[in-house]
Amino acid sequence: MSGFDKVVHSYEEAMAGLTDNMTIISGGFGLCGIPENLISEIKHKGTRGLTLISNNCGVDDFGLGLLLPARQIRKIIASYVGENAEFERQMMSGELSVELTPQGTLAEKMRAGGAGIPAFYTATGVGTPVAEGKDERQFNGRSYILEEAIVADFALVKAWKADRYGNLIFRKTARNFNPLAATAGKITVVEVEEIVEPGQLDPDEIHTPGIYVNRLIQSTFEKRIEQRTTRAAGE
Numbered sequence: 001m002s003g004f005d006k007v008v009h010s011y012e013e014a015m016a017g018l019t020d021n022m023t024i025i026s027g028g029f030g031l032c033g034i035p036e037n038l039i040s041e042i043k044h045k046g047t048r049g050l051t052l053i054s055n056n057c058g059v060d061d062f063g064l065g066l067l068l069p070a071r072q073i074r075k076i077i078a079s080y081v082g083e084n085a086e087f088e089r090q091m092m093s094g095e096l097s098v099e100l101t102p103q104g105t106l107a108e109k110m111r112a113g114g115a116g117i118p119a120f121y122t123a124t125g126v127g128t129p130v131a132e133g134k135d136e137r138q139f140n141g142r143s144y145i146l147e148e149a150i151v152a153d154f155a156l157v158k159a160w161k162a163d164r165y166g167n168l169i170f171r172k173t174a175r176n177f178n179p180l181a182a183t184a185g186k187i188t189v190v191e192v193e194e195i196v197e198p199g200q201l202d203p204d205e206i207h208t209p210g211i212y213v214n215r216l217i218q219s220t221f222e223k224r225i226e227q228r229t230t231r232a233a234g235e
Contacts, residue, residue, distance in 0.1 A: 002168075004164075004165045004198075004210070005164050005165070006164065006165060006166040006190075006210065006213050006214065006215055006216040007164050007195060007216050007217070007218075008215050008217050009217070010214065010217075011037060011038065011040075011044075011217065012041070013215070013217075014041065014120075014189050014191075014215050014217045015038065015040065015041045015042065015045065015154075016125045016187065017187065018042065018045065018047055018153075018154060019047065019059070020046070020047055020048050020049045020050075021048075021049040021050070021051075021074070022050060022051075022152075022153040022154060023050070023051040023052075023053070023090065023153050023154075024042075024050055024051070024052050024053070024154045024155070024156060025053045025054070025150065025152040025154070025155040025156065025181045025185055026039065026052060026053070026054040026064060026111060026137050026155075026156045026181065027054075027090035027155075027156065027157045027158055027176070027177045027180075027181040027182070028053075028054065028055065028063070028174075028176065028177060028178065028181030028234055029055050029056075029173070029176035029177060030056065030083070031062065031063060031224050032057065032173045032174055032176065033158045033173065033174030033175070033176055033177075034058065034063045034064075034158055034168065034192075035156040035157055035158040035189075035191050036038050036062070036063060036158070036221060036222060037191055037217075037219045037221070038156045038189055038191055039058075039063055039064055039066060039156065039166070040066065041114065042067060042072065043066045043067055043070070043072070043129060046070070046072070046185040047072060048070075048071070048072050048074075048173075049072075049074045050072055050073050050074060050174075051073075051074060051075045051076070051077070051078045052064060052067075052073050052075070052077070052078075052154060053078075053106070053110075053150055053223040054076070054077075054078055054177070055078060055079050055080060055103060055106065055176070055177055056078055056079065056080040056081070056082075056083065056084070056087075057073075057076055057078060057081070057084050057087040058084060059083050059084050060084055060085055060086050062222075062224060063091055064076075065084050065086065065087065068084075068086045068087060068090060068096075069086065069135055071095070073096065074096075074097060074113070075096070075097035075098070075099065076096065076097070076098055076099070077098075077099045077101055077106070078098065078099075078100065078101070078106075078227040079100065079101055079102060079103040079106050079149075080103075081098075081100075092141070099172065100130075101130070102124050102125060102126060102130065105122055105124050105125065105130075105147055106177075107177060107180055107233045108120065108122065108147070109147060109148070109149050109150040110149075110150055110177065110181055110183070110184045111180050111183070111184075112149035112150075113150045113151040113152075113183070113184040114151075114180065114182075114183025115183070117149055118148065118149055119127070119146055119147060119148045119149055120146070120147055120149070121137060121139065121144035121145065121146055122144060122145060122147055123142060123143065123144050123145075124145075125145055126143045126144065126145055127143075130145070131145045133220075134146055134147070145230070149184075150184055151184050151185070151186065152184060152185050152186065153161070153185070153186050153187065154185055154187050154188075154189060155181045155182060155183075155184055155185025155187070155188040155189070156181070156185075156187070156189055157178045157181055157188060157189070157190040157191070157213075158174060158178060158190070158191055158192075158221075159174070159178065159190055159191075159192045159207075159208070160174065160192065160193075160194070161192060161194045161196065161201070162190065162194075162195055162196075162201075162210075162213075162216055163191065163195065163196050163197060163198045163199070163200060163210070164190045164195060164196075164197060164198055164216070165198050165210040165218050166189060166190065166209075166210030166211075166212070166213030166214075167198075167201055167206045167208070167209055167210040167213075168182065168192070168206065168207055168208040168210070168213065169201065169205055169206060169207055170208075170211075171205050175207060178208075179207050179208050182208045182212045182235040183208070183212050185214075185215045187215070188212055188213050188214050188215075189214065189215045189216075189217070190213050190216050190217070191216075191217050191218070191219050192216065192217075192218055192219075193219075193221065194218065195216065195218045
């Protein structure tokens with residue numbers, strides 16, 4: 001990797017520098033747009049004591065859920081526990097530190113971190129356990145609580161297409177937390193389905209500019225369906 005070229009050719013190189021007790025932001029929502037191969041590399045490396053920030057924690061055997069059985073995650077900041085029985089079990093037993101955060105607040109914490117804004121006030125969570133221990137102020141007669149921004153050691157992102165300079169396009173629902181996560185990592189690693197040469201992407205279609213991307217790797221993806229509901233023919 002040299003100059004503006006962000007492409008790396010192995011997951012070992014993509015995740016170089018990750019060590020125990022680091023903080024990681026992972027894009028994705030449910031099983032949509034998750035950086036599944038980068039997560040698998042963390043499992044392979046055996047890195048432990050991690051603080052994970054993501055909307056949820058995958059399912060029991062896929063996504064961030066892969067890191068739970070070996071206790072690689074020390075703490076998770078998330079919005080949703082459902083669909084992962086082991087996540088729920090570890091949280092309820094006290095084995096895993098969990099900070100539940102409203103989805104919009106979590107998204108804004110990432111965006112603010114990427115924009116260099118250290119904290120912001122929001123009305124979301126006022127009068128609930130979310131507000132406990134946080135500064136509360138009144139603006140125009142309404143109560144707001146102070147939420148701190150998030151910047152992580154690593155941000156892991158899944159995009160659809162990129163050029164070698166790291167300019168990214170996300171496809172449909174995968175454009176969830178991924179663009180926000182990409183801005184909020186000290187090292188941002190992106191895996192994509194297709195890499196093209198600079199100039200081949202329409203500038204008007206780029207969702208995240210390459211200035212935020214440190215490493216880029218092309219791969220294939222399982223693309224699981226989180227829940228499948230079917231019925232017999234004729235019903």
